Amino acid sequence: MLEGIELYLGGTLLVIGAAFTLLAAIGVVRLPDLYTRMHAASKAGAVGGGLILLAVAVLSQDAAVSMRAIIGVMFVLLTTPVSAHLLARASYLTGYRPCNETVIDDIAQSNE
């Protein structure tokens, strides 16, 4: 049973990552405005993509491929927040306001 334990681990990681990515896509469609959608896309999306690359790293059983996959995980985890921040900043500065349910708006308060 313990013979192919890394295969079971990698397959489970793959399905969990795909489920996170699907949840991110559902959140992008269902949530009310751009800034809440960004939560779904940048957090759940990054975790989903990272888990899939981690599954590739576990399943490949080859040091070179695993190394590249782990570098890919780090790249995804580093760049997704940056791109989400840039997009949120550009949208806010060009006049895209949060929806009415938003409780706190720090940029508007600091401009007062």
Place this chain on the structure above:
Amino acid sequence: MTATLFIEWTTLISLVLLAVALLVSLVRIVIGPSLSDRVLALDLLAVVAMGFVGAIAVRTGLWLYLDIAIALALLGFLATVALARYILLRGARQNSVQEEGR
């Protein structure tokens, strides 16, 4: 259940989930009320495509697909940065045009 059969089923399930995720994020690209929503959905689409290519790499055992996945992640990041800058510049130009019109 043997390990190879398990991998076959898990890759199939994750490919189906990722295909549904591609279609669902395509909905936001089509209906998205503003340009920023569409750019956000495109960013997510690049991540989902990356995961899809990774799942195909596991299913076929051709690990060269991993390089395509990493290149897709890089491309998605650069596209989002470029489009965010475009949104910023376009908004600034619109504001200056409005001020000149007053």
